[in-house]
Amino acid sequence: MIYDRPNYTGHQHFVRRGDYADYQRAMAMDDCVRSCRMIPMHRGPFRMRIYEKENFGGQMHEMTDDCDNMMERYRMSECQSCNVMDGHWLMYEQPSYRGRMMYIIFYEDRNFQGRSYETSSDCPDMTSYLSRCHSCRVESGCFMVYDRSNFTGNQYFVKRGEYADYQRMNMSDCIKSCRHIPMHRGQFRMRIYEKENFGGQMHEMTDDCDNMMERYRMSECQSCNVMDGHWLMYEQPSYRGRMMYVRPGEYRNMRDMGMSGFTRFNSFRRITDSC
Numbered sequence: 001m002i003y004d005r006p007n008y009t010g011h012q013h014f015v016r017r018g019d020y021a022d023y024q025r026a027m028a029m030d031d032c033v034r035s036c037r038m039i040p041m042h043r044g045p046f047r048m049r050i051y052e053k054e055n056f057g058g059q060m061h062e063m064t065d066d067c068d069n070m071m072e073r074y075r076m077s078e079c080q081s082c083n084v085m086d087g088h089w090l091m092y093e094q095p096s097y098r099g100r101m102m103y104i105i106f107y108e109d110r111n112f113q114g115r116s117y118e119t120s121s122d123c124p125d126m127t128s129y130l131s132r133c134h135s136c137r138v139e140s141g142c143f144m145v146y147d148r149s150n151f152t153g154n155q156y157f158v159k160r161g162e163y164a165d166y167q168r169m170n171m172s173d174c175i176k177s178c179r180h181i182p183m184h185r186g187q188f189r190m191r192i193y194e195k196e197n198f199g200g201q202m203h204e205m206t207d208d209c210d211n212m213m214e215r216y217r218m219s220e221c222q223s224c225n226v227m228d229g230h231w232l233m234y235e236q237p238s239y240r241g242r243m244m245y246v247r248p249g250e251y252r253n254m255r256d257m258g259m260s261g262f263t264r265f266n267s268f269r270r271i272t273d274s275c
Helices: 023-027 070-074 212-216
Strands: 002-005 009-013 047-053 057-063 081-086 103-109 113-119 135-140 142-148 152-158 161-163 177-181 189-195 199-205 223-228 231-236 240-246 249-251 267-270
Touching (some): 009 103, 009 135
Antiparallel strands (some): 103 113, 142 152, 142 177, 189 223, 223 249, 231 267
């Protein structure tokens, strides 16, 4: 396995006997080869358990052979953790063994200067790796960044691209934590409630809503229940103002949502391939 970052990080590409004349065309790498890892030959059985949720939660399926489309075979839209019992495996971002690993690079200073730290998973406290974080570059995938530790404070959604200055992301302080947003390919469902603890009017949503007041005649959303998919909730209509990321679960009040400074939400957007 070869990588375009030191210490077996960054974009990865599997190579076997053959010629690879150009790292950019043949291996879809953004930089030259920086590290490599030998994959030993395994001659026994292959076994791996994949789980829908983190920490081995949700649906579980045990695999002993290749799977070219997890959604079609198992009706499972996400894989957030796994347990490899036997053999060596490759996991791909897209069906039919396509795509590449999702990751984000954080930098100490604006304009991608200073020391850097990269990750493809959640990071509850950036200060464990960098004394400050003023810019970031998303190589692949979607992430939520926060200006407080433990996924709290002001939030900002980032996808593939460059973010040269944290202040342009409406953050009051530098980036302190980040959360990886898994790609959801199934249906989207969320119930929004007028009052805390699922009280008052209720409406079930399955698509984006750019103005809650106009669509539902509901002036406030104080709690919600996310059944399927990952969503962004915005303070103002037309997906403007401060935003908040919610994933499947029950949110009985603003405190459960981690946004005590919010008074209301007015627009909602699904996090999809086209975000």
